[in-house]
Amino acid sequence: MVRMLVKKYILLPVFILLVCCPAVYAAEDDDSDMSMRVPDVRLLDVEPNSINFEPDLNNMVNGWTEAKLITAVVSANAGWLLTIKGSSDYWEGPYQKPISDIYWNLADGEFLPLSTQSTEVVSGGLSNQSGYPINIKVKLDISRDLPGDYYYYSVIIELIAP
Amino acid sequence: MNTVRVIIVSLAILLFVPSAAWAAQSISINDITVGPATADDFVAGGIYVHAQPIFWQSDEPWRITVRSLDPNLGISDDGTYIKPLSDLVWKMSDDVTWTPITQEEQEIDWSSETVEGVIYIDFVLTLDWLMDIPGNYGAELVFTISGTGTGLP
Numbered sequence: 001m002v003r004m005l006v007k008k009y010i011l012l013p014v015f016i017l018l019v020c021c022p023a024v025y026a027a028e029d030d031d032s033d034m035s036m037r038v039p040d041v042r043l044l045d046v047e048p049n050s051i052n053f054e055p056d057l058n059n060m061v062n063g064w065t066e067a068k069l070i071t072a073v074v075s076a077n078a079g080w081l082l083t084i085k086g087s088s089d090y091w092e093g094p095y096q097k098p099i100s101d102i103y104w105n106l107a108d109g110e111f112l113p114l115s116t117q118s119t120e121v122v123s124g125g126l127s128n129q130s131g132y133p134i135n136i137k138v139k140l141d142i143s144r145d146l147p148g149d150y151y152y153y154s155v156i157i158e159l160i161a162p
Numbered sequence: 163m164n165t166v167r168v169i170i171v172s173l174a175i176l177l178f179v180p181s182a183a184w185a186a187q188s189i190s191i192n193d194i195t196v197g198p199a200t201a202d203d204f205v206a207g208g209i210y211v212h213a214q215p216i217f218w219q220s221d222e223p224w225r226i227t228v229r230s231l232d233p234n235l236g237i238s239d240d241g242t243y244i245k246p247l248s249d250l251v252w253k254m255s256d257d258v259t260w261t262p263i264t265q266e267e268q269e270i271d272w273s274s275e276t277v278e279g280v281i282y283i284d285f286v287l288t289l290d291w292l293m294d295i296p297g298n299y300g301a302e303l304v305f306t307i308s309g310t311g312t313g314l315p
Contacts, residue, residue: 027187027306027307027308027309028187028188028189028306028307028308029189029304029305029306030189030190030191030304030305031231031302031303031304031305032191032192032193032194032302032303032304032305033193033194033195033300033301033302033303034193034194034195034196034250034285034287034300034301034302034303035193035194035195035196035298035299035300036195036196036197036198036199036209036287036298036299036300037197037198037199037298037299038197038198038199038289038294038295038296038297038298038299039198039199039296040296041199041200041201041204042201043201043204043205075201075204075205075291076291077204077289077291077292077294077295077296078295078296126291126292126293126295127291127292128290128291128292
């Protein structure tokens with residue numbers, strides 16, 4: 001008799017509770033929107049960032065320094081253009097040594113005179129530390145580039161959108 | 163008559179049932195906006211979000227899970243690239259193992275501790291120079307707290 005009552009008056013209400021009050025057993029949620037903007041991103045590293053020429057007698061006679069190598073290392077998630085230009089028309093030094101005495105090439109390409117106008121070196125797309133060798137050499141004037149004199153010049157290499 | 167008795171007993175149970183049966187939980191986490199991505203972020207391998215707090219309340223042992231509502235992290239501006247959901251990884255701030263987000267529930271933490279507290283979670287939206295072209299990327303994450311009843315997850 002007691003078991004019958006338990007079934008009738010306890011189990012049935014508990015069943016009703018389970019069916020009618022599911023919220024009691026529900027979990028709680030919270031949403032979080034995570035967002036990020038990825039723009040065009042380009043990164044240029046030039047190694048080394050300074051080179052030094054020490055022309056000897058043979059160089060003076062030949063009219064050229066030896067070529068020195070710099071490497072432009074490019075990373076980008078978009079298209080890019082590598083350019084080179086000079087910072088001014090003349091070197092800093094005892095006389096107005098022209099910018100056009102500086103020549104450059106990419107890898108084994110033709111040597112070209114530097115100017116103050118940006119010149120395309122190479123272009124590309126998605127890149128991860130891609131290296132581009134640029135050789136620099138300097139035209140010498142045996143009558144004006146005298147022993148003991150020092151000249152300085154800044155070459156600007158840029159990575160820009162195409 | 164029997165119906166009336168059943169209703170009366172139901173109401174009695176509702177009033178006197180142990181509070182644990184009425185276990186209540188709540189959870190709260192803010193939206194997360196990062197970027198725009200920089201070259202440093204690419205070099206680091208992604209954008210790091212450190213110690214994002216998740217506030218919880220529970221009057222019984224609980225577990226917290228996370229899942230994504232989105233199947234991926236979105237499409238690039240030019241429509242040619244779909245950033246995979248697995249590029250968003252997470253870990254407990256005091257843990258060392260990163261786990262990619264999925265659309266399936268993943269357990270973040272559990273405890274038999276009750277009342278309220280905060281746990282901290284780190285995220286990384288990974289970046290790859292060769293894949294992550296310009297775009298707006300992200301996902302809607304769902305954090306869920308649920309009572310375990312037994313004290314075990």
